Every structure is written in structure tokens, then in C-alpha cells.
Amino acid sequence: MTSSGPSSGALALLIRGGTDNWSNERWKARFTTACPGRPIVQVPEEGFDAASISYAAVWKPRPGELAGFPNLKVIFNLGAGVDAVLADTQMPNVPLVRVAVDDLTQRMTEYIVMHVLMHHRQQSYLAGCQQHKQWKPTQQWAAGAVRVGLLGLGVLGRDAADVLTRLGFRVAGWSNSPKTMPGIECYAGAAGLRPFLARTDILVCLLPLTPDTRHILNRPLFAQLAKDGPLGGPILINAGRGGLQNEADILSCLEDGTLNAATLDVFETEPLPVTSPLWTHPRVTISPHNAADTDADAISIYVARQIADFERGLPLANVVDRSRGY
Structure with missing residues (x-):
């Protein structure tokens, strides 16, 4: 836990969406505890002095909101994805810091490993057998027969790749650089994408959302995935950002066999509309963007420590490169 003197700049909270655990009131209580002596302003809040705000902790702030703080020094994004903040054309030219706590990484790895194993161990088939009271064991291949490909080798991708390798899967990763x-077989850049896809049975996407990656999960990409694996066809797991996927392409590729199944934690529109055919597709598994639903207390302590370090003249960690979008 860190402390700040009463003269330290105020921390503004601009947080929208998420579960009740992410409500502004709960975040204010957390930051009041993590930053004793520092004014915590819940925006919108009547009567606060915008010039007193030195720091902002945000999740999906409204466009232009951050421009209202003339003395802002640092913006802390409370999740891993920063695309919503970067989309604000009026965002002040100050450091943008993304959350990188062990809890977030571990939860994402849990999610990825769980769903890789569910596809590998044919859990959907077994659940159907149980529903119909059928004792019909089927061939089960070893993990070493399955080729998993991580699209994105940042902190999250590297951790998931390490655990999957230790379970015996044949793991490869692709990154921009x-x-x-x-x-781990590592591929990079445009030249490395095709051979990476060609050796992949289960594609796990953990890319950031940037102009270059928007709708990267589309029919032309799926068509390049391996078709000779033991799973009956390629499988997609997207726990990155909803804007990475073309949902019409996912559905059509499931129908014609280009994809065999999909696990989706993120969507182009959230919450996923009740009219979406993804809800009822028999080979789609849906979760409500909770793959890495991180401990909010750990996040508030992380931000408080970063502020304390910054005020001591130490460099900020995990600063976003705006030119790259992550």
C-alpha cells in the first residue's frame, strides 16, 4: 500500500460499464484506501476543480472527457485493452498506462487453458452423451497431437503459451515483431503469418485492437488454418477484443466447415444482442467478456504504486506506445 500527501494532485475516476463490482462507488472506496490523503474524484461529480486533477483512472471514458483536465499528468486504463481510450481524438498528450498485474495474466491463462482443454478433451461431445444418457466413449488423442497457435505474444500470450507447452501441446506464437x-515456435510479421496459420489446429487470439488488426479474424485468415489435425477442423478462441473478429465470417465459416468450433469471450457489440445467432449456434461457446475479470483491489493498488513511483521521479511501467496502439 502506498501513501500520498494531502497536497498531491487528485485522482479522477471515469469508469463506465462492467459488473457491479466495477461501479464508481466501489472504485472510489478502493482508491480511497489505496491512496490515503489523495483526493479521489468520481466523475461526474458536482463542484470539483478540474485543474486539481493530476491523474485519471479510466474504463471506456466518453470522448473529450479527459481533455477537460488541464493539469493531467498520467492516464491509467483499468483494463488491458486501450482501444477505447485511443479512439478519443481529444485525449491529452500524457502517458497512457495499461494494467499489467499478475492476477489478470493468471486469469487469462486459466481461461485459455480451460477452453483449449475442453476442445481437446471433446467436452461438448461428452456433455451431449450425458444429456441423452449415452455411454459412448470415443478416441481421445494425446495433447502432443494438437497444435495450438497464439496470435499475440505479449505478456498474456507468453504466459498461456508456457502453460500449454507444459501440458504437452505443440505450441507456436505469432507477433508483429x-x-x-x-x-515455442515463434513466427513474426506478414511473412510469418501464413506458415503460422498453416500449422495451427486451435487458434487463440490475444491481439490488441488497432487499425491494422481490426477484423483480422475473418474468412481469408480462417481458410489458412490447418485442416489435417485431429479435431475435425480448425477451432477459434478469441479472448482479445471484439473488434478483432468479423462475426458474419465466423458464422459462415462454421456453417461450411472452414471452422469447426469457436469460443468467444468478446464481441463487436457488448453486451451481445439477444438477436445474435451466436447465442444458439451449437458449436459456439460464449462467455460475457470475463476471461480476465481481474481483482479490482489488485488494480487499485497497482495504480497507487505507479503514482507513488512517478512522484518519486521513477519511470512509469507499461506505458502504451500510441503509434502502435498497445
Whole structure:
């Protein structure tokens, strides 16, 4: 836990959406505890002095809101995805910091590993057998027969790749720039994407959403995935951002066999509209954007420590490169 003197700049909270646990009132209580002595302003709040705001903790702020703080020094995005903040053309030219706490990484790895295993161990088939009271064991291949590909080798992708490798899966990763990991086949750049896809049975997407990656999960990409694996066809797991996927392409590729199944935690429109055919598709698994629903207390302590370090003259960690979008 860190402390700040009463003369320190105020922290503004601009938080919208999420579960009740992410309500402004709960965040204000957390930051009041994590930043004793520092004014915490819940925006919108009547009568506060915009010039007193030095820091902002945000989740999906309204466009132009942050421009109203003339003395803003740092923006802290309370989730891993920063695309909503970067979309604000009026965002002040100050450091934007993304959350990178162990709890978030561990929860994302849990989600990825769980769904890879559910596809690998044919859980959908077994659930159907149970529903119809059928004792019909089927062939089960070893993990080493399945090729998992991580699209994105940042902190989240690297951790998931490491755990999947230890479980025996044949794991590869793709990133925009070259990376190396022990025991992981690493591909990079435009030239590396096609061979990466061609050796992948289960595609796990953890990319950030940028202009270059919007709708990257589309029919032309799915058509390049391996078709000779043991799962009956390629499988998609997207726990990155909803804007990465073309949902019409996912549905049509499921219908014609280009994809065999999909696990989706994120969507182009959230909450997912009740009219979406994804809800009822027999080979789609849906979760409500909770793959890495991180401990909010850990996030508030992380932000408080970053502020304290910054005020001591230390560099901020996990600053977003605006030119790259992550």
C-alpha cells in the first residue's frame, strides 16, 4: 500500500460499464484506501476543480472527457485493452498506462487453458452423451497431437503459451515483431503469418485492437488454418477484443466447415444482442467478456504504486506506445 500527501494532485475516476463490482462507488472506496490523503474524484461529480486533477483512472471514458483536465499528468486504463481510450481524438498528450498485474495474466491463462482443454478433451461431445444418457466413449488423442497457435505474444500470450507447452501441446506464437521463447515456435510479421496459420489446429487470439488488426479474424485468415489435425477442423478462441473478429465470417465459416468450433469471450457489440445467432449456434461457446475479470483491489493498488513511483521521479511501467496502439 502506498501513501500520498494531502497536497498531491487528485485522482479522477471515469469508469463506465462492467459488473457491479466495477461501479464508481466501489472504485472510489478502493482508491480511497489505496491512496490515503489523495483526493479521489468520481466523475461526474458536482463542484470539483478540474485543474486539481493530476491523474485519471479510466474504463471506456466518453470522448473529450479527459481533455477537460488541464493539469493531467498520467492516464491509467483499468483494463488491458486501450482501444477505447485511443479512439478519443481529444485525449491529452500524457502517458497512457495499461494494467499489467499478475492476477489478470493468471486469469487469462486459466481461461485459455480451460477452453483449449475442453476442445481437446471433446467436452461438448461428452456433455451431449450425458444429456441423452449415452455411454459412448470415443478416441481421445494425446495433447502432443494438437497444435495450438497464439496470435499475440505479449505478456498474456507468453504466459498461456508456457502453460500449454507444459501440458504437452505443440505450441507456436505469432507477433508483429520477432520474439523468442524456449520450446515455442515463434513466427513474426506478414511473412510469418501464413506458415503460422498453416500449422495451427486451435487458434487463440490475444491481439490488441488497432487499425491494422481490426477484423483480422475473418474468412481469408480462417481458410489458412490447418485442416489435417485431429479435431475435425480448425477451432477459434478469441479472448482479445471484439473488434478483432468479423462475426458474419465466423458464422459462415462454421456453417461450411472452414471452422469447426469457436469460443468467444468478446464481441463487436457488448453486451451481445439477444438477436445474435451466436447465442444458439451449437458449436459456439460464449462467455460475457470475463476471461480476465481481474481483482479490482489488485488494480487499485497497482495504480497507487505507479503514482507513488512517478512522484518519486521513477519511470512509469507499461506505458502504451500510441503509434502502435498497445
